Amino acid sequence: MFAISIMNGLVMGVIYALAALGVSLVVGIMNVVNFAHGELYILAGYFSYLFASALGVNFVLAMVIAVGLVFVLGLLIEYLLIRPTYGNDMYSLILTFILSIVLQNAYLLIFGPYPNKPPLWVSGATDVFDLFLYGNQRLAALAAGATVIAVIFVIIKKTWFGRIIRATSQDRDMAELNGVDTTRLNMLSFGLGCALAAAAGVILAPVFPVTPTAGVPVALTAFVVVVLGGMGSMWGCVVGGLTLGLVENLGAAFISTGYKNVFGFIILILVLLVRPAGLFGRAKI
Amino acid sequence: MTGKKLAVIAAIILSGMCVLPLGLGIYPQHVLIVSLFYVMMASSWNLLAGYTGQVSFGHAAMAGIGAYTSGILAVKAGLHPWIGVCIGTAIAALLGFGLGALCLKMGGIYLSLTTLAFSQILHIVIVNEYNVTRGTMGLQVPGLMDEYSKITYYYIMLAAAVLILAILYRMIHSNLGLNFRAVQNDEAAAKSVGVRVLRVRVLAFTVASAMAGFAGGLYGHYLLLITPEIPSLDLQFKVLAMTVIGGMGSFLGPILGAFALNILEEYIRVYGEYHVLVFGLVALVVARFAPNGLTGLWRKFRPVRTQPAVKQI
Amino acid sequence: MALLEGRNVSKSFGGVQALSQVDFTVERGTIVGLIGPNGAGKTTLFNAVAGAFKPTSGRIVFDEADITGLPANAVCRLGMARTFQVTRPFGAMTCLENVMVAAINRHPQKPRAFIESMAREKLSFVGLAEMEGFEARHLNVIQKKRLEMARALATEPKLLMLDEVLGGLNTQEISQAVEFIRSLRDQLGLTVLWIEHVMGAIMQAAERVIVLDQGQVLMAGTPAEVVNDPRVIQAYLGE
Numbered sequence: 001m002f003a004i005s006i007m008n009g010l011v012m013g014v015i016y017a018l019a020a021l022g023v024s025l026v027v028g029i030m031n032v033v034n035f036a037h038g039e040l041y042i043l044a045g046y047f048s049y050l051f052a053s054a055l056g057v058n059f060v061l062a063m064v065i066a067v068g069l070v071f072v073l074g075l076l077i078e079y080l081l082i083r084p085t086y087g088n089d090m091y092s093l094i095l096t097f098i099l100s101i102v103l104q105n106a107y108l109l110i111f112g113p114y115p116n117k118p119p120l121w122v123s124g125a126t127d128v129f130d131l132f133l134y135g136n137q138r139l140a141a142l143a144a145g146a147t148v149i150a151v152i153f154v155i156i157k158k159t160w161f162g163r164i165i166r167a168t169s170q171d172r173d174m175a176e177l178n179g180v181d182t183t184r185l186n187m188l189s190f191g192l193g194c195a196l197a198a199a200a201g202v203i204l205a206p207v208f209p210v211t212p213t214a215g216v217p218v219a220l221t222a223f224v225v226v227v228l229g230g231m232g233s234m235w236g237c238v239v240g241g242l243t244l245g246l247v248e249n250l251g252a253a254f255i256s257t258g259y260k261n262v263f264g265f266i267i268l269i270l271v272l273l274v275r276p277a278g279l280f281g282r283a284k285i
Numbered sequence: 286m287t288g289k290k291l292a293v294i295a296a297i298i299l300s301g302m303c304v305l306p307l308g309l310g311i312y313p314q315h316v317l318i319v320s321l322f323y324v325m326m327a328s329s330w331n332l333l334a335g336y337t338g339q340v341s342f343g344h345a346a347m348a349g350i351g352a353y354t355s356g357i358l359a360v361k362a363g364l365h366p367w368i369g370v371c372i373g374t375a376i377a378a379l380l381g382f383g384l385g386a387l388c389l390k391m392g393g394i395y396l397s398l399t400t401l402a403f404s405q406i407l408h409i410v411i412v413n414e415y416n417v418t419r420g421t422m423g424l425q426v427p428g429l430m431d432e433y434s435k436i437t438y439y440y441i442m443l444a445a446a447v448l449i450l451a452i453l454y455r456m457i458h459s460n461l462g463l464n465f466r467a468v469q470n471d472e473a474a475a476k477s478v479g480v481r482v483l484r485v486r487v488l489a490f491t492v493a494s495a496m497a498g499f500a501g502g503l504y505g506h507y508l509l510l511i512t513p514e515i516p517s518l519d520l521q522f523k524v525l526a527m528t529v530i531g532g533m534g535s536f537l538g539p540i541l542g543a544f545a546l547n548i549l550e551e552y553i554r555v556y557g558e559y560h561v562l563v564f565g566l567v568a569l570v571v572a573r574f575a576p577n578g579l580t581g582l583w584r585k586f587r588p589v590r591t592q593p594a595v596k597q598i
Numbered sequence: 599m600a601l602l603e604g605r606n607v608s609k610s611f612g613g614v615q616a617l618s619q620v621d622f623t624v625e626r627g628t629i630v631g632l633i634g635p636n637g638a639g640k641t642t643l644f645n646a647v648a649g650a651f652k653p654t655s656g657r658i659v660f661d662e663a664d665i666t667g668l669p670a671n672a673v674c675r676l677g678m679a680r681t682f683q684v685t686r687p688f689g690a691m692t693c694l695e696n697v698m699v700a701a702i703n704r705h706p707q708k709p710r711a712f713i714e715s716m717a718r719e720k721l722s723f724v725g726l727a728e729m730e731g732f733e734a735r736h737l738n739v740i741q742k743k744r745l746e747m748a749r750a751l752a753t754e755p756k757l758l759m760l761d762e763v764l765g766g767l768n769t770q771e772i773s774q775a776v777e778f779i780r781s782l783r784d785q786l787g788l789t790v791l792w793i794e795h796v797m798g799a800i801m802q803a804a805e806r807v808i809v810l811d812q813g814q815v816l817m818a819g820t821p822a823e824v825v826n827d828p829r830v831i832q833a834y835l836g837e
Contacts, residue, residue, distance in 0.1 A: 033394050081573060089393045090340050094529065095572050097342075101522050102565035109562060216518075220405065223398055258413040265402035272395055273387065460702040460713075463691075467699040470688035477648065477682075478753055479674040479703035534690070 005253040013245025014145035020225035020237040022196030028169035029189040035096035038215030039103035044198030045205035049118040063202040074194030107212035115209030230278030320547040321442040327527040327539030329496035335533035337489040338469040343400035347494040348501030349516025355502040356426040356511040370502035381494020385487040423512035526568040532578030607656035629790040631800035634810035649673040679755035685742040689735035700752035720748040
């Protein structure tokens with residue numbers, strides 16, 4: 001029981017970390033919290049279901065297309081909605097909150113309230129350490145999530161594009177003075193943030209049912225992770241995500257399943273009270 | 286618009302409101318009652334988001350506090366609903382004070398996230414503590430008077446709404462209101478001229494939460510059934526949409542928004558449960574292209590010069 | 599006793615030492631200029647004194663009271679007003695309301711009529727009487743500066759801290775502004791601490807000038823002494 005909770009915690013943790021990275025990227029570059037993050041996460045799930053199950057496309061291709069479509073949608077959202085709000089945090093918060101509700105209801109209208117599931121990548125279960133059986137799909141999800149996170153780290157830390165992102169999120173004005181086209185970077189970053197949410201979405205869609213409102217807890221948890229780990233810290237997202245995943249699942253197993261989501265929120269409030277900069281965050285001046 | 290003119294117009298509208306339900310059927314009366322609930326909610330949320338720049342996602346939760354406190358006290362302790370509503374209001378005020386104080390050092394986004402977390406925690410607790418709250422099934426509670434009468438409820442809600450609006454009006458046109466708006470416009474500048482920003486923000490939170498608790502308490506005893514739908518993000522969204530569409534930071538805006546959206550909802554319901562989607566799309570367009578809402582648009586078309594030196598409405 | 603005194607004031611932001619061991623005094627009823635090349639720490643010093651943030655170390659004494667670390671609104675209530683380098687009006691409020699905010703916090707108990715007339719008086723003092731009903735965001739830069747001045751004056755300060763108020767003004771406007779600031783000292787008895795880049799104005803109006811360079815006090819003296827000091831010339835040439 002304990003071991004399975006740990007495994008579940010790790011799987012969810014990796015997914016939370018991935019979603020949180022998407023949020024953190026956008027917050028770092030644009031100081032915008034995308035309330036609709038969860039809806040884009042779930043949209044990718046819907047797309048992958050649509051292409052793979054309904055249209056019979058190869059499931060890997062379906063996932064790639066799904067992420068790509070959400071990326072493009074992200075660019076559009078930035079251009080139409082977010083761009084005019086630059087500098088006014090409250091405005092973008094309100095707009096993305098409204099967008100989130102609109103999307104949820106749109107999904108309800110288009111896809112209906114019943115859960116949809118794209119096909120599993122692998123079936124069956126594996127004997128883990130000879131202790132217990134664990135679903136292969138979940139193991140695959142864990143591996144996939146960890147891989148994507150690793151790729152993101154490499155891109156941000158090692159490539160030229162990553163350097164631009166780090167520079168701009170640390171000091172926007174300086175970056176601009178050095179010739180960075182921050183407007184275009186905003187758009188790309190937002191799209192990328194959405195793509196990360198989408199990646200998390202397609203990875204987890206075969207495991208958990210895709211319903212119109214299933215994105216809400218994911219987004220909320222991603223926000224908690226970003227605050228816990230510290231705004232602007234990638235390692236913070238990873239550590240925060242794993243921590244939260246573990247706390248939630250162990251808590252659900254040993255304390256109460258109904259209160260599963262409370263832990264995250266309590267952690268959020270505690271962090272904001274005690275150490276608003278989070279575990280790895282930059283302390284505010 | 287002078288104060289006297291305003292008073293006359295208000296009196297006319299109020300008399301109209303008093304007479305209105307007499308000619309309507311039971312269901313339209315219900316729609317009006319619900320609208321009055323939202324008028325209280327949207328106007329008090331406007332105090333937070335429109336006048337002091339604190340976008341709280343915990344307002345519906347405060348209404349839930351009022352409703353559940355009163356309901357539980359009535360059911361478990363046999364307290365008369367009117368007393369319950371008073372206690373519910375007081376508890377909401379207390380929590381509002383606490384929440385406001387908690388959020389003092391936080392910037393805008395953190396404040397919103399904290400209020401969101403608060404509302405989610407409350408929602409989860411209510412859903413889980415079935416023995417006390419009856420969870421999603423809902424808590425059946427007695428009404429505000431012994432015999433059920435829609436018309437009487439209407440007048441109660443109307444009186445409550447007028448009370449809330451009167452208090453808000455007084456606040457906004459007092460020194461406090463000037464301080465509120467200064468903080469909203471530019472907090473650092475406000476501080477530099479002596480405004481006690483922290484005090485102002487916590488005060489706004491306390492008052493607004495008390496009002497939401499009051500409205501929620503009355504509403505719960507009107508519906509006779511208190512469900513987790515009251516402290517829900519969906520209700521919070523409706524309140525937000527009404528305020529945004531009507532006009533944040535204006536006195537009339539939330540009132541207009543509340544009535545408009547509730548009546549619109551009834552028309553849309555004929556076709557199906559699409560009203561939330563429609564509200565959302567309208568709110569999105571309004572928020573994006575006319576951030577000051579309907580009242581903002583109206584004000585844009587008034588020439589700058591005719592504005593009074595001190596804002597009346 | 600000096601009206602304002604800074605003793606050993608230092609401020610660091612993370613790794614950057616913005617101010618080190620700054621000592622200065624501002625005597626009552628004088629205009630003191632604060633000059634220095636860009637990045638010298640002038641606005642940082644202002645902010646530390648006015649309560650925008652706490653100094654890392656050192657003491658600030660205003661009117662014989664230690665105000666180190668007090669927040670901006672408390673400092674204001676003790677009698678210190680400031681303007682901002684880039685004006686910060688309450689954009690969505692009318693000019694009259696802008697000044698009223700300052701007035702009500704100075705006189706919280708007085709009736710509305712008193713506050714309004716006080717605000718009107720300040721507005722006409724700075725020449726903005728006809729603009730009272732206009733929302734502040736519709737004003738041009740110079741009008742915004744005047745509004746900020748009116749607002750600051752409505753707090754009935756003992757010390758007025760001005761941060762580069764002459765930026766963007768033409769020659770005629772500059773001399774009008776200098777006259778105005780002089781009259782604040784001569785007719786209202788205010789003390790003024792004035793950051794400025796327009797040297798001519800400072801040299802005309804100030805009795806004393808403090809020179810900051812790289813977070814430290816380079817020297818303090820009369821305008822004539824400062825202008826001729828080789829260290830000051832070097833600091834400016836070197837930028």
